[in-house]
């Protein structure tokens with residue numbers, strides 16, 4: 001019987017059961033975290049005289065040498081030992097002899113696996129915050145050179161009012177800023193230490209959890225051992241923030257796909273971020289934003305998957321919880337891959353300023369401004385809205401835009417019109433007139449960019 005838990009068994013495990021229950025194929029990603037956790041645990045066992053100091057030292061050396069082998073990729077894990085925890089313990093015992101069997105004193109795989117996951121997410125969350133920040137920098141780079149670039153602003157994907165292209169891009173900056181804040185806040189809860197909870201009820205040994213927490217860099221210790229081994233909220237939280245980040249990436253990607261189409265031609269993605277068609281030689285496809293949009297789906301799946309795993313589980317640990325890992329790894333890897341591509345793709349895209357500007361000569365997105373014009377001349381907004389609606393209808397019927405109408409034509413609709421009407425109709429004027437805080441005027445956009453830079457600077461300090 002070579003299983004670490006083989007004592008009470010009289011038969012070999014069915015091969016299919018062994019394969020079905022094993023997690024080593026995926027939880028080997030936690031090898032380093034598992035060893036870090038064990039190192040802290042064993043040093044505490046020695047310091048608290050729970051095992052002799054020299055045994056703790058021998059185990060520590062053994063673990064460090066396994067860690068080195070893992071880092072060099074020299075270890076082949078085996079399905080026979082089910083998961084990363086038992087694989088490493090088995091390696092340790094094989095390497096240093098029976099004294100290795102003292103490592104698991106006062107500990108269970110239940111508090112061990114929870115600790116590994118906390119350590120893993122702690123590192124990954126910090127890394128992802130940095131990657132989100134890289135995307136923010138690339139948005140800022142484009143925004144700063146496009147403050148005066150005008151683009152139609154849309155609602156219902158219908159032309160609404162012209163805006164600064166920088167203003168449009170900066171909307172995403174703030175979405176990502178909130179995402180970073182969420183990740184940062186979630187770290188508070190990732191920073192709880194489960195180790196020392198034992199299987200579910202604590203341990204009979206005089207352990208020192210504070211010492212372990214200090215060594216592993218945890219700020220809080222789970223005050224309830226049953227909660228410690230069965231809490232997966234911190235993973236749900238990460239998956240939910242991850243899904244939201246991908247939602248933001250997906251919305252931006254959708255815009256990039258639309259803007260780079262033949263119909264819009266507002267931007268061109270760099271050749272190095274596009275692919276061709278195997279049959280149509282003229283094609284340059286925006287595969288990257290399309291895939292970013294699509295990969296959002298799997299992160300929603302990972303979130304719903306884990307919520308569903310947890311919803312009916314009684315306390316404390318249940319094997320169901322082993323299913324928390326693959327979705328978590330997948331969301332981490334999806335975020336890493338997506339954010340790493342998004343930043344350079346935004347930075348290298350070409351903004352076709354003239355085409356954007358030309359588009360504005362052929363729409364009615366200055367209509368609100370004539371309404372506002374009549375309002376400043378004393379007409380109630382509702383009446384002004386009605387008058388301009390009629391003017392727009394008249395223009396469409398006569399194949400004209402608002403700048404093409406003569407003063408005579410305007411005055412047929414309202415005697416309040418004077419020749420200054422033409423000044424306020426240019427898209428440049430329409431944009432710069434929206435000078436309220438958070439608005440799209442060049443002045444406000446510059447202020448916004450200043451604030452964004454300060455925000456990045458302060459937070460990266």
Ligand code: ARG
Pocket residue numbers: 023027083084109110113317319321322323
């Ligand atoms: N591989 C297991 C998991 O990921 C480790 C914990 C196993 N605990 C147990 N009592 N079977 O959840």
